[in-house]
Amino acid sequence: MAGEALLGAAFGMLIDRLASPKLINFFRGRKHDERLLKKLKLKLLGLNKVLNDAENKQINDRAVKEWLDELKGAVYDAEDLVDEIATEALRCKVEAEYQSGPNQVQSLISSFTKLFDNEIESKLERMIEILEGFTEEKDVLGLKEVAGRNWSQTRLEDGKPHNIAEKVRHFSYVQHIVHGFEDFKGIREAMCLRTFLPLNHRGIGEKWLSKKVVDEILPRLTRLRLLSLGSCMIKELPHSIGDMIHLRFLDLSFSLFRELPKSVCTLYNLETFLLVGCYHLTTLPADLVKLISLRHFDLSGTNLKEMPMNISRLKDLRELTVFVVGKFAGINELGELNCLQGSISISELQNVKSSNDALEAKMSEKKHLDKLALEWYGTTEDSQNARDVLEKLEPHTNLKHLEIKNYGGTRFPTWLGDQSFCNMASLRLENCNNCFSLPPLGQLPSLKELTIASMPGIMNVGHEFYGDSGCLSKPFQSLETLRFENCFFLPPLGQMPSLKDLTIESMPGITSLGREFYGEGGSLSKPFQSLETLRFAEMSGWVDWCILDAGEFSQLKKLELIQCPKLIGHLPTKLPSLVGLKIQDCAELVASLPNTTSLRRLELYGCQGMQLQWQGVSSIEYLSISDFASLEEFPSELVTLTNLKSLIVGNCPRLYVPLSDEMSHRNMFLEWLDLYGCDSLKSIPLGLFPKLRSLQITGCTNFETLILEGCKNMSSLSVQRCEKLKALPEQMHTLLPSLTGIYLGGESEDVLESFPEEGLLPSTLTDLGIKGMRNLKSLNGRGLQPLGSLERMEIHNCPQLQSFSVEGLPTSLLELEIRGCPLLKPRCRRKEGEDWPKISHIPLILVDGEPISE
Template sequence: MGGIGKTTLAQLVYNDVRVKLHFDLQAWVCVSVEFDVLRITQKLYGSIISQSCCMTELDLLQVKLKELLTEKKFLLVLDDVWNENNVDWDLLKPPFESGARGSQIIVTSRNEGVSSVMGTLASHRLMQMSEEDCWLLFAKHAFKNADVPSSNPSLEVIGRQIVRKCKGLPLAAKSLGGLLRSEVSMRKWENVLKSDLWDLSDRERNILPALWLSYHHLPSHLKRCFAYCSIFPKGYEFKRSELVLLWMAEDLLQPKSKKMLEEVGEDYFDILISRLYQVNFVLGWKKKSRSTVSKTRHFSFMKTSDHGFEKFEALHRARHLRTFLPFRPYSPHQYFPMSNKVLYDLLPMLQYLRVLNLSDYNIKELPGSISNLKHLRHLDLSRSSIENLPDTLCSLCNLQTLVLRNCGVISKLPSHFGRLINLRHLDVRGTNLEKMPPNMGKLKDLQLLTDFILDKQSGYNIAELKELQNLHGTLRISGLHNIVHVENALEANMRDKKYLNELVLKWGDDIEDSQKDREVLGKLKPHANLKELVILFYGGTRFPDWLGDESFSNLAYVRLSDCKFCCFLPPLGQLPSLRTLWIQRLNEVVSIGAEFYGSNSNGVLKPFRSLKELRIMNMMEWREWYHIGGNIGEGGMFPNLCGLHVSNCPKLTEILPLDKLPKLEWLELWNLKSFSGSLSQESHCPKILSLSRLEIWGCPNFVCFPSYGRINAPKLVDMDIRTCVKFRSLPEQMHTFAPSLQHLTIRSCSQLESFPQGGLPPALGSLEFHCSKRLFASRTQWVLPRLSSLRKLMIRFEECEVVEDSFPEEGTLPTTLTYLSISNIPNVMKINGKELKRLVSLEDLTILDCPKLRCLPEEGLPSSLSRLRIGGCPLLGEQCQRDKGEDWSKISHIPHITVDGYDI
């Protein structure tokens, strides 16, 4: 039954914090009616890697997905499944079989038969809500104030009658509650109660009557916008900005005196989401009659490799077509063919087109006859192979939106581009444009201009920006080194562009005039409303005074990169809203100190009072980082800093004292050749009360933790130390001072002598370490069996030939282990079966790079084992061959066995 809450319940489980902590990976796919194995696999893979998946070979894709899921405890949700074909399910599920024990798949479906095909557990059948619960849900959405129902008993009486008609379906109750929210007219409530839509026949009830009512009572202008959305495929993830531009192109937005059309569209979108956020569209392809085609106004379809003329021939009769909108499948980087006959003969005939989308098509040019499309408002050529635009494009006087995003070949725009006086959105991100055309200043309605490029001949053109006062979003100005006269930069009038959120200023690699660059940047001072600022390849030796001025009260993100002649950082400490700061490749900066923190008028405010994340990278000459005391009070210079990353700064010897960073949650120190490990100003054990993650990688002079080798970090969960060749010891009394530690990784630290006295923290659940000669010599002090929470143990031996004959020694491993990996023991000949048999919870065993290991133990392996991986063990691998090896009988019961990367 639709609307009963299946998806909502699955979402509650999926998003629960406890569930997220329990599983290594999570992924969610809306399957819907068409059970497309390739699409579902693409979506699962893309959900896990957090980006779109472009692979179209199912076999290769399943191999990749299997690699991601192997040894991982995962939770997958397949939402809204209709298919009962077990062949399709068998084709989809092979990658899932590689996951760790405890992995789960949740399936939601209206169809009981799906459960029998896909399920291994009894299905959970949701029942309708009680009438009282349904009323409470309805009232929550219908009344802003919870007391309103009792203060208006007439509305409550009608409301309870409406709820009775919802028949216990939460979606119906929420939808109607949202429809009547803040509505005090009894007549409106009675109209809903007595509507004929409640009496739809069963055949007509593909959509809940409550949802019909929500639509029926929308204002007419919102109905039109909502109806337009039906051209999108089911499950489509709407982007507000994208949909608003299409509504605007179709004249569906009603202008308001004090609002731009884009803002009106955003309001429409928000209202529809609040009222109809659970409505799904069902689109079906049917053969259209000739008369139907002739009346068609909007044409949308899914792109395929077959886009010959025959597919679109019927559009010859759709002379009043307004929308040509293809959708790409789940392969975002694929080019699709487009017949020249369609491009040159058909499309120019559709003279009423308002929206033309040719994104992802392998077309190199547009026909000159595109000028026939006098009504065209929206042209999208993104990710196409377009090389140039015809001059006739500039006669499209109604064009509002031109999208050239990621058209990597196009290098110039038509010379008469300034004639497109109604253009509001120009997206040229990811293009190869070398310069902007003349007369850009005539495009005074521009709301979005993603890039403005200057070359040596057009450096003066920056003055064209003067008239573009309505720019919103992000503006990237590149080629600033090509400005000849400094005054041209002032003419750009950046300080009056109050709607810009982000400004990117980019010079070139070759610095010709450092003083000119400084003056240019000084005259490009933006409006104080700016939220993000990026400066790249700036050639000045100092930054101008405005950078760091506390009047920039909205500036939340700053990135300074490749400013290779700057000797000092700007006074960014006084920016009141700065939350994220990136500094990289400022190679003349030797020290960071008072000039960085700045001063304010009253001398009391703490520097960087809002900063949450600080990253400093690739600073080749940076040696010293000074902190300041004085009257700034507890919390030092960074009272709210949560994350600090410092990397590839070879001359830096120490960082700020961590006990002066009271809110620090994570610290990453990578490739600091001179860093010696001073993390505290005090001689006593430093208190780092908020720190939960610590990474120290590639710091060859880091020997040990300071202050008697102790670190008081009660919330520390994850510690990772790698390639610190002089690192000698972990913090003393870790079991006391880092009681919450759950994950500890130590790699390539050959001087580590022992684990801390008193043992490792009792909460430790995962331990990975490279075992050197020194560490192996102290193995009797490891006391790993005391770690009652340890589930995952990975030991790799480095330059350690002392391990002979048998490993592991008896009594050295905790019986709680579920995963054990042993690798790189050159002399070991056999596995201690008695010790392994003690591991009654072991599910996953990995043995790697043990060339002399001949066989598995006579005692066999733990019966709990579900996965065995062997690699780089040629003698043992031979013994474990399926049906032939002498050890096959010892492992044949194990479900998943891999030898040298191959499943057997």
């Protein structure tokens, strides 16, 4: 049983800690009676021997069960007491290193020590007395030593608070969008709690935790070992966080605070500290270096300007994801952190004034680092210094991932591209403006991903890029993903044997891709034989693409041509494996669609010269067409696309007959239909799409009639900025029995003043969005109250909306977001606004992006 194992483990760890020389020496050094530690240890050993017998007898003997339950609490209390002693020992060790501090600080430390000394022996004597009582009771109960093999657990269900006994040690809950104070009242008295752990619910992004929980409940849980508040959108941590002296694990990821309270620096037992995604965090407390137990410190996604001085004191750090070089914390401090592993990003390298400082970082000795990012900021004033610094930052050859950004040297270091980096799997070189040549990357045997971006100083690439010509293996033998961006060169790429994904973007100097693009041998060597994804984007000068049609691209599954305005000619025709094709803003391209039965997804935007031949692409499931000014009706050939599930048509101003006569007599099995910017469109008979689940109509200024008969499967409806549509169809609640989400909005002044009409909306709705109704003055409570399933409601940009109705909003609502409603905003002020009583039951209320709920 898990509980038995846990209690047995607690006994074992506690007995081991009592025998620790560090603990005994500390106790002896403070002139305490160390015999108390021995007595406590002996009492625990005696009780531990009868644990298994008690576990067996508790099933049928109620008295034994009660004794065992009480013993669990006592053992955990003893563990807390021993942890308190160990924490004091840690505190004294840390403070001893700061003896040069002011007299006032020394006085404070001294008074704290005296308080501890005065209390600790009496606490130990009391604990020994308690355990002695258990020893006497075990004899009365007849418990004996038995060789062989504890933990309370209470469950909160359905969001209903329960009274949790003080003996409960571990608490977890499934996260939802919002958790209010009432959800946690049940643990208010569980002051012996050791674990506070939310369980992430799939599909939920931001979560909100009531400020009242953070301020009033968490400070009571001072015995916590694990506290996880990640993604709870916390704006401020209470100073009382420093009272949780037993904490080993603290997760504050994705919080909104700008600084940490200084009291966090007294968590001397803390081993894992997660601040991932705390973007507003710019500084760390100076005394954070006192957390000498820290092993894992994740600062990814923060906006730190500098590290605390003397961070090298944290010698046991295994993980430090971010290091910002500054005036006070130089890069040489990394030299003392010998145990680093995982990934680290070192930024602000322009602050390294000497290559000797870089050498002192001892990067080549950190053999457990997998990923290293090196980044400079601003314009490089001393190119030679930057070059020398990078040369001295040579990592260990075990490194797998490397990024170099904004490097200002003229050459890359000699170690980059060396074959000794046989584990290097990914490399990114970005914005290295002064470099005029590339390192020999082709000879890295394990390199799978390579990105070269914004390198204006390199005008052409020679054989040095591919590496030593005398090497027996082919260059780039393992490379699978390659990206060139914003460069003036493009080397031959077709002969990379493993290349699967190629992106070429923002290459202003490229006007033609000829045979040299395919590499040595041209059509004879069947280039790009492994390529699956090919993407060209923002190629402003590209005109000509030489197509060999000699077996190249035989494995290509996805082809994208985006913003290539001058490209003319043809597309590759022999693409037997093509699944997705996207062509966007290629105005001069006059070409036919590839004739392939494998195509599933087709997107055509702003390329009216394309010759659409639907017969050859009958397998399409997703079709998106935009900016075809001449399109007046859907091609009748669309009925042949029997697999088509999603259709998106936008910015086709002449489209007025959505269905031809032939199409109107045949059902299509669309599930998603999205129409936008089709100004001539007036209506569409949706009954021809019996499988339709989602309909979006946006910015169709002449759209007048919404015919919903035959749409019983529709779950989502969005109609926005359709000024001619005066009202929704009556009896929507019967026409759309599966509808769960409806989103309405418009920019015209001539729209509804009250919404919704009574009986208009189906009771199945869970989501309701009202946006841009500039003349809307009131919400009809009688139309909203029957929506017993409504959970989320958005009201955006309704400047005339004055108040909520007397009936208020449905009690089922979990989330209300109000934005751009200046008349309504003051009425919703928490506890003060006139409409607050009508909405106070809603757990999460956001007004202009700020939470106002409790």
